[in-house]
Amino acid sequence: LHSAPPPADMESYAFYLPDAFAADERAHPPVLSTFQAFNLAMTRRSARNVDSSVSWSRAVRLFASSRALGIRASTYLALATQLAAERRRPGRRTRRRTFQAVLAFDVFMAQLERSRPDFATFFSNHVASAMHRYWAATYPTDYDELDLDDDWTTAHAEEIPWAMDQADTMLARLVAFADAHPEHQVWTASSMGQRATMAQALETAVYLVEPATFMRRLGMPDGCWEARPAMLPQTNVVVDGALASRFERELTKVHLVDKPLR
Numbered sequence: 001l002h003s004a005p006p007p008a009d010m011e012s013y014a015f016y017l018p019d020a021f022a023a024d025e026r027a028h029p030p031v032l033s034t035f036q037a038f039n040l041a042m043t044r045r046s047a048r049n050v051d052s053s054v055s056w057s058r059a060v061r062l063f064a065s066s067r068a069l070g071i072r073a074s075t076y077l078a079l080a081t082q083l084a085a086e087r088r089r090p091g092r093r094t095r096r097r098t099f100q101a102v103l104a105f106d107v108f109m110a111q112l113e114r115s116r117p118d119f120a121t122f123f124s125n126h127v128a129s130a131m132h133r134y135w136a137a138t139y140p141t142d143y144d145e146l147d148l149d150d151d152w153t154t155a156h157a158e159e160i161p162w163a164m165d166q167a168d169t170m171l172a173r174l175v176a177f178a179d180a181h182p183e184h185q186v187w188t189a190s191s192m193g194q195r196a197t198m199a200q201a202l203e204t205a206v207y208l209v210e211p212a213t214f215m216r217r218l219g220m221p222d223g224c225w226e227a228r229p230a231m232l233p234q235t236n237v238v239v240d241g242a243l244a245s246r247f248e249r250e251l252t253k254v255h256l257v258d259k260p261l262r
Contacts, residue, residue: 014117017107020100021229034065035107043100044229070110075102091155094133098126098163105170112177116184124170130163131194142196206256208235218250 006026010016016028017036020043025036041055062069066076079099086093101124108122137156140146146153174186208214215225215237224243230236239247254261 014115014120015111017104017111019123021231023228031065031068032107032111034061035069035071035103038062039100039104042096069107070113071103071106075106078102089155094156094159095162097129098166101126101170102166105173109173109177116181122170124167127160127163127167128192128194130159134159135194135196136199139196140199143199145199147200205233207233211235211237218247218254220247220250 005023006016006018006028010026010028013028015032017032018027020039022036022040025033025040027033027036038055038058038061041058062071063076082092082095082099105122105124108120112120134156136143136146136148137153138158138160140153171186171188178184178186211227212222216222220239220243224240225247226238228236228238251261
């Protein structure tokens with residue numbers, strides 16, 4: 001996950017578009033920064049739960065650059081259908097996590113077609129995201145004890161299959177590209193599996209809402225550390241090398257509900 005700034009030789013890539021954990025909106029070629037600005041604005045608001053708002057100013061710039069970015073009309077139609085569905089069934093806005101990948105894949109495929117690089121990768125977390133959250137809704141019989149109400153399981157029973165359908169569509173487009181250009185191959189890789197884990201409603205969560213205060217309390221002066229994007233409730237910081245060992249020692253002294261931080 002690209003929480004670090006882009007490499008200094010970014011322009012030497014055929015194209016370079018970091019994921020939603022990028023430190024800033026820099027990308028190559030520069031037109032991709034229009035997409036990345038929208039991408040980061042939307043995902044920052046939804047670091048744990050999906051925010052229902054839209055960054056309309058960035059969305060307008062994105063739409064104006066659609067032809068250069070390669071975002072298809074069918075994708076916008078699917079987005080419009082999604083926004084309409086959210087009005088009828090607010091729970092459907094969880095699918096925005098997947099639409100982040102759908103939009104990004106349009107941009108990726110356009111660059112792949114135009115530049116035909118020797119090697120390119122596309123990363124998406126949307127299937128894993130659906131599996132982590134909705135396994136109990138799709139596969140309730142996997143659990144001896146299901147502490148979730150029927151309304152929740154009914155509302156989200158199709159989230160994993162729907163996310164898989166989007167991945168299947170992406171893979172089909174890649175296979176079609178490779179069929180049309182036999183010098184290319186398609187590889188897929190997954191970092192994890194999934195199975196039934198916990199089926200209980202989450203009642204409490206702890207967030208670090210004032211990282212600057214937290215860092216000062218641990219003896220880390222302002223200017224010696226930098227916050228980086230993270231998936232809540234995690235918090236990522238980069239600390240000056242000279243203070244890294246001290247910071248690690250201080251963290252071992254922090255306890256929550258009489259238990260040390262992991």
